[in-house]
Amino acid sequence: MPNRLRLRGEEGRAYWSMVLPAFSIYLLVMAFPIVLSIVLSVSNYDGGKMFGGDPWGFAGFKAYARVFSDPLFWNALKNNAYIVLMSVFGQLPLGFIFAYIIYRKLVKWPGFWQGVLYVPNIISVIVVGLLWQTIFSPNGPIAEVMNSIARAGFQSRLEAILAGVGSLDISDDHVRKILDLAGPAALEWFTDPVPELKELIQSYSGAPMQELLNDLCNLFVQRWSPEFLSKSNVAMLPILFVLLWMYTGMYLILFLANMQKIDAQIIEAARIDGASEWQVMRCIILPSLSGTIVNSAILAISGSLSSFSLIFAMTGGGPSRVTEILSIYMYNNAFLGRPNLPLANAISLIMVVISFFLIVLTKLAEKRYGGKED
Amino acid sequence: MKKSIAAILLIALAVSGGFAQDKVTLTVMNYQQADQAGYPEDVKIWQDFQAANPDITLNIEVLFNDPYHQKLQAYAAAGTMPDVFYVWPGARSAVVHEKRLAKDLNQLLGAAYLKDFSAAATNPANQLGKYMAMLPQSYTYTSVMYVNKKLLEDNGFKLPKTYADLKKMVPKLKAKGVSVAMLPNKDAWPMQSCLFSTVVGRMAGDSFLDAVLAGKAKFTDKEFVASLQVIADLYKDGIFSREDVQIGYGEAAGMFASGKAAIYIDGDWRVGAYITDKASGKALIAPAAQESDFVLLPFPSIPGEKNRGVVSAVAGTGWAVSSSLPAGSAKEKAATRLIKYLYSPEVQAIRFGTGAYVPTRKGVKADVEPLVAKVPVFYADNAKTCYVVDGVLDPAVYNVINDGLIAIGLGTKAPAQVAAETQKAYESWLASK
Numbered sequence: 181m182p183n184r185l186r187l188r189g190e191e192g193r194a195y196w197s198m199v200l201p202a203f204s205i206y207l208l209v210m211a212f213p214i215v216l217s218i219v220l221s222v223s224n225y226d227g228g229k230m231f232g233g234d235p236w237g238f239a240g241f242k243a244y245a246r247v248f249s250d251p252l253f254w255n256a257l258k259n260n261a262y263i264v265l266m267s268v269f270g271q272l273p274l275g276f277i278f279a280y281i282i283y284r285k286l287v288k289w290p291g292f293w294q295g296v297l298y299v300p301n302i303i304s305v306i307v308v309g310l311l312w313q314t315i316f317s318p319n320g321p322i323a324e325v326m327n328s329i330a331r332a333g334f335q336s337r338l339e340a341i342l343a344g345v346g347s348l349d350i351s352d353d354h355v356r357k358i359l360d361l362a363g364p365a366a367l368e369w370f371t372d373p374v375p376e377l378k379e380l381i382q383s384y385s386g387a388p389m390q391e392l393l394n395d396l397c398n399l400f401v402q403r404w405s406p407e408f409l410s411k412s413n414v415a416m417l418p419i420l421f422v423l424l425w426m427y428t429g430m431y432l433i434l435f436l437a438n439m440q441k442i443d444a445q446i447i448e449a450a451r452i453d454g455a456s457e458w459q460v461m462r463c464i465i466l467p468s469l470s471g472t473i474v475n476s477a478i479l480a481i482s483g484s485l486s487s488f489s490l491i492f493a494m495t496g497g498g499p500s501r502v503t504e505i506l507s508i509y510m511y512n513n514a515f516l517g518r519p520n521l522p523l524a525n526a527i528s529l530i531m532v533v534i535s536f537f538l539i540v541l542t543k544l545a546e547k548r549y550g551g552k553e554d
Numbered sequence: 555m556k557k558s559i560a561a562i563l564l565i566a567l568a569v570s571g572g573f574a575q576d577k578v579t580l581t582v583m584n585y586q587q588a589d590q591a592g593y594p595e596d597v598k599i600w601q602d603f604q605a606a607n608p609d610i611t612l613n614i615e616v617l618f619n620d621p622y623h624q625k626l627q628a629y630a631a632a633g634t635m636p637d638v639f640y641v642w643p644g645a646r647s648a649v650v651h652e653k654r655l656a657k658d659l660n661q662l663l664g665a666a667y668l669k670d671f672s673a674a675a676t677n678p679a680n681q682l683g684k685y686m687a688m689l690p691q692s693y694t695y696t697s698v699m700y701v702n703k704k705l706l707e708d709n710g711f712k713l714p715k716t717y718a719d720l721k722k723m724v725p726k727l728k729a730k731g732v733s734v735a736m737l738p739n740k741d742a743w744p745m746q747s748c749l750f751s752t753v754v755g756r757m758a759g760d761s762f763l764d765a766v767l768a769g770k771a772k773f774t775d776k777e778f779v780a781s782l783q784v785i786a787d788l789y790k791d792g793i794f795s796r797e798d799v800q801i802g803y804g805e806a807a808g809m810f811a812s813g814k815a816a817i818y819i820d821g822d823w824r825v826g827a828y829i830t831d832k833a834s835g836k837a838l839i840a841p842a843a844q845e846s847d848f849v850l851l852p853f854p855s856i857p858g859e860k861n862r863g864v865v866s867a868v869a870g871t872g873w874a875v876s877s878s879l880p881a882g883s884a885k886e887k888a889a890t891r892l893i894k895y896l897y898s899p900e901v902q903a904i905r906f907g908t909g910a911y912v913p914t915r916k917g918v919k920a921d922v923e924p925l926v927a928k929v930p931v932f933y934a935d936n937a938k939t940c941y942v943v944d945g946v947l948d949p950a951v952y953n954v955i956n957d958g959l960i961a962i963g964l965g966t967k968a969p970a971q972v973a974a975e976t977q978k979a980y981e982s983w984l985a986s987k
Contacts, residue, residue, distance in 0.1 A: 227649035229633035234653065242986060249982075318797040369724045369792035380725050395729035403797055498740060499799050500960040500967075515620065518648045518949045519627045 221525035227518075243526035252501055253527075256509035257534075259416055260485055263505065264538065266420045267427070267480035272473065274424070275431025280461055282432070283439040294436065298429035305426075309493025312422045316494075318403060326404035334401045335393055337361055342393070350381050362400035415502045419491055426490070427483075431476050438472040439465060474546040481538045485531050506531050578888040579611040583626060585640040585871070587618040592826060592908035594833055599904060603895050610888045623647075630655060635876045637889050641688040643681045643869040644945045651683030656874035660686040662890055671897075675914035680869040689897060692870035692911030696942050697752040697853060698932060700810065700818040700828075704847035705732065714817075714854045724792040727816055734793045736815035738806035739963055742956040746943050748820050749853065750785060750959055751866035755940025756859035757781040763946055766980070773977040774970075777860075782969030784856055786962045799963040811838040819853070822929050826909030829923040837923075845924035850932045867939035870911055873897075950986075954979040 224239035247253050278297055282290040300308065314320050341357045342350075355378045359367060370376040384392040442465065450460055466473075488507040491497065497504035497512060504512065506527065514524030586596050604612055615636070617625055623646065629635050630649050641647045641656065650656050660668065660678065668676045668689075675690045701713060709727060714720050723734045739745040754763070758777035765771035772778075788794045801809070807827040810818035818824075828844065830837040839848060852865045873896055879886040895901060902913040907920040912929050944952040958972030 226652075227627065228630055228653035228655070230631040232633060246982065246986060318800045365790075366792075368790050369721075369728070371718075371721070376725060380729065395731075398731045399725060399729040403795075496740070498742070498960065499964055501957050512953070515624060516949060516953065518645055519624070520950075521631075 217525045217529060220521050221529055223522050225521055227521075239522065243520075243522040244530070246523065247526055247530060250513075252504065252513075253506075253509060255502070256504045256506045259503060259505045260534075262416050262420060263423060263484040263487065264481055266423055267484045268477055270420075270424050271428045271431050272476055272480060274428045275476075276435050276469075276473070278428065278432045279435035279439060280465065283436055284457070284460075286457075294432065297432050300426045301429045303426075305489045306493045308422065308426055309490045312418065313494045316418045323404050327401065330404065331397050331401045334361070335397050338393055338396055342389075350378060352378065355381070358396065358400075363402070365402070366400055415495075415499070419494060419503060422490065422494065423487075427480075431480075434472060434476055435469060438469050442468050470546060474542055477542045478539050481542065482535050485535045485538075576884065577609055577611055578884050579613055580638060580885065580888055580892060581636040582612055582614045582892075583622070583629075583636045583639040584614050584616045585618060585622050586616050588616075592832075592905075592910055595904050595908050599896075599901055603892065607888075607891065610892070612892075626650075633878075635878060637876050637879060637885060638892055639874055639876070640871060641874040642871050643688060643690055645682060645947075645949055647688075648682060650874060651681060651685075651687050654683065654685070654687070655877055656687040657877050657879070657886075658685050658687070659689050659875070659893070662875060662886075663689070663893065667894070670916055672914045672916065675869060677869075688872040688874040689893075690869040690872045690914055691897070691902070691905065693867060693914055693933075694822060694870040694911065695865055695867045695933065695936070695939070696747050696821045697749055697866045698820060698822050698824075699735075699851045699853055700820065700824070701849045701851050702810070702813065702816050702847060703849050704843075705813060705816045709816075711816075713849065713851060716854050717856050719854060720793050720817075721791050723816065728792060732813065733795045733798075733815040735788070735817040735819060736801075736806055736810055737794060737798055737819040738801035738803050739799045739960055740801055741803045742953075742960055743944065744803055744820070745785065745959040745963070746952060746956045747866075750781065750955070751942045751944075752853055752864065752940065753784045753856065754778065754781045754943060755864040755866055756853075756856055756861050757784065759861050759864075760941050763941055763943075767946070773980060774973045778976075779969050779973045780858060782958070782962060782972050785959055786969050789963055789965065794963070796963060796965065799960050808838060822850075822932065823909075823911060825925045825929055828925055829909045832908075839925065841923045844928075848925060848928075850925075850928045852932075852936050861938070861940065863936065864938045864940040865936045866942045868942040868945045870914075947980075948983050950983040951976060951980045 221243055222238060222241060223236050224242075225236040228234055278293070281287055282294050287293055315322055317323065338358065338361065341354060341361065345351075345354055352374055355374050359373055359377065367373050381392065381396075384395070447460055447464055450464060455463070486507060487505065488511070491503060491505055492508055492511075495503045497508040501512070510524055510527040510531075514520045514527065584596075584600070586593060600612065600614060604610075615625075622640070626635075626639060626647070627649060630653065635655050639650075639656075641650050660676075671689065672693060674680060674693045676686065678684050678686045680690070681687055703713065706713065706723070709723075709730065709732075711723050711726075712719075714723070720734055727734050737745055737749055757780050758775075762771055762775070762777050766773060766778075789796055798806075806818065807820075807824060809815065811828060828837065828839040828848075830841065837844075852863060855862055873893055875886070875889045875893060879889060897915060899915060899918055902915045902918045903920040905911060906913055906918055906926070907922055909923070909926045912933065943955060947955075954976050955972070958967060958975060961967035962969060962972060
């Protein structure tokens with residue numbers, strides 16, 4: 181009996197001597213910050229020396245109440261939901277389809293397509309953000325194309341109004357037609373629109389007609405970009421498109437690697453037995469990959485909730501915070517101006533809870549509908 | 555004999571020990587952007603101090619923009635503030651003022667030293683903590699109209715004196731593809747800091763903001779709504795282009811210099827962007843053109859304004875010494891020597907020359923380019939100043955104003971709606987205190 185006890189004591193010492201260093205590092209690096217984050221979120225800490233400075237204490241759930249009562253939080257949450265939906269129902273299916281096409285060699289040069297689709301993933305996120313920000317900017321190529329189209333349309337209608345009329349002999353009626361064409365916003369630029377525009381047009385007497393047309397287009401053609409990006413229901417579209425463009429390749433690689441693990445003979449046998457391509461995908465490949473799909477979905481969900489850099493580089497959450505997501509909401513509210521660590525930690529813990537909830541939901545979905553890998 | 559040699563050696567040792575100075579190491583946090591004009595001069599300023607003071611070792615950390623503030627906040631949380639650091643007089647460096655993390659420079663530098671600085675710079679009332687946590691290097695006017703006089707004259711216009719003058723320019727300049735005025739507002743703060751503060755000063759006055767803070771007025775009162783309406787009108791009347799809310803702060807100076815707008819609205823500090831960069835020898839606006847074609851003006855008079863001609867201004871940034879340095883210690887003496895060097899006429903003249911600011915130190919002379927020389931003249935011509943909104947309100951409130959001004963620019967929110975949101979944010983902030 182004493183021998184057994186001594187043995188157990190030695191085992192315990194050996195166990196702790198091996199586990200304790202790693203466990204201490206875990207406590208210090210992982211557990212302590214998590215606990216501190218929870219504590220800070222319900223504290224009244226307001227800057228200064230955290231330990232040993234002015235005392236700070238429990239403030240209740242003030243920070244959480246502030247977050248939940250803020251409409252901008254719900255807007256950021258909605259935008260995050262868009263990103264999660266885009267990731268789970270956009271990047272994943274698309275990545276799967278591309279992987280399947282490449283795996284089954286349904287296109288020529290599968291290696292080339294694999295590379296092309298994966299390239300956006302290896303470019304720096306900040307570079308991608310700035311690149312697409314330029315593309316979607318008011319002076320970017322999309323705006324230029326849209327403005328050129330609008331300008332061409334406006335100019336042809338203007339030419340129709342001014343056909344056979346010189347700038348000197350323009351009538352009030354012509355001017356009114358031009359103002360109608362320009363729209364109500366343009367009326368605000370004049371104190372007395374008709375005589376003022378008439379005077380402006382008459383000042384072009386002697387100048388080529390094209391110069392007048394050009395300048396009237398400058399004056400009246402509405403620019404494309406700001407109107408489009410300011411509407412909260414569509415402002416996220418460019419960002420969602422870029423996210424789809426950037427990350428689909430990553431899931432393609434994940435799915436492709438796992439497809440290559442499937443025994444080719446099973447697929448061959450199915451094809452010999454008369455299974456169609458759709459049946460092969462539905463009955464063999466999809467069930468075999470259900471674990472991978474779930475893991476990818478978890479990656480997509482957690483990545484979507486914590487994403488920051490791409491949107492920060494593209495829009496910074498603007499204009500007027502319509503493209504803000506939770507992480508940018510946290511940054512803007514908690515770190516810009518006077519830092520507010522209780523608020524920052526409350527927001528980040530809310531993000532963690534949402535993330536857990538979605539991951540549990542995904543696991544339940546796998547249990548209900550998924551097959552077994554291996 | 556042996557005894558006398560030993561005695562001489564002992565005396566020599568004592569004397570040399572008495573004169574030998576221990577080397578002091580100072581940690582410094584410098585606020586600087588490496589790709590900005592004036593950076594090489596800044597590097598030289600520190601090198602010169604180091605060369606002239608071999609008994610002091612400087613351990614300098616250089617950061618810029620939000621990373622600077624976040625790092626300073628982290629140092630404050632850890633209780634390891636640097637010995638000398640760069641500070642804002644208001645809410646941007648709230649933790650320094652409220653937790654008294656900086657020494658009172660009034661006591662450290664003394665009245666005799668501070669008499670060489672302007673009264674506005676040495677007035678503790680201009681700082682959040684109501685004590686002299688830092689010494690403002692400048693007194694900054696945050697709202698200046700940079701006017702391309704030549705472009706206006708080429709199109710038959712005189713310098714604008716009233717809002718109506720600005721509006722009159724719209725059709726003709728827009729037809730030429732030129733914006734009347736440009737204020738890039740993608741970064742949210744420029745409209746509030748560089749124009750809206752002046753508009754509030756004109757339409758409502760500092761007394762209104764004081765009354766709000768004292769609970770005797772509300773942001774939903776007609777004066778504040780009228781101020782927001784002025785900004786809405788600037789967009790509606792075509793003086794500002796709605797695209798400006800999509801333009802980043804850094805992009806606009808080049809656009810103005812290339813003639814995309816007749817007027818550019820920014821703080822006085824922006825002159826530095828237009829003058830010759832010593833490293834490349836290039837200037838956005840050549841010195842000759844700065845002299846003949848460009849002028850600095852206040853925003854024109856606005857219909858319904860109460861306080862004619864006031865312009866928003868605030869004490870500028872400056873240096874602080876950590877309050878953790880023991881009084882009378884070698885470190886405190888070294889930090890004081892460094893601070894006095896940084897505020898010396900020589901260093902301030904270099905800063906003035908790079909267009910960084912007009913120093914609060916009196917009598918600083920420098921060989922400056924014409925646009926920089928126009929800044930002190932602007933100060934003299936516009937002596938009446940008003941609050942900068944983000945200098946008196948908490949970020950929880952002024953960030954809502956900043957976002958609201960973007961929404962007004964985009965035409966997605968009405969002034970009354972932004973005013974109501976501001977009041978709500980203010981009440982929430984009060985409740986959270």
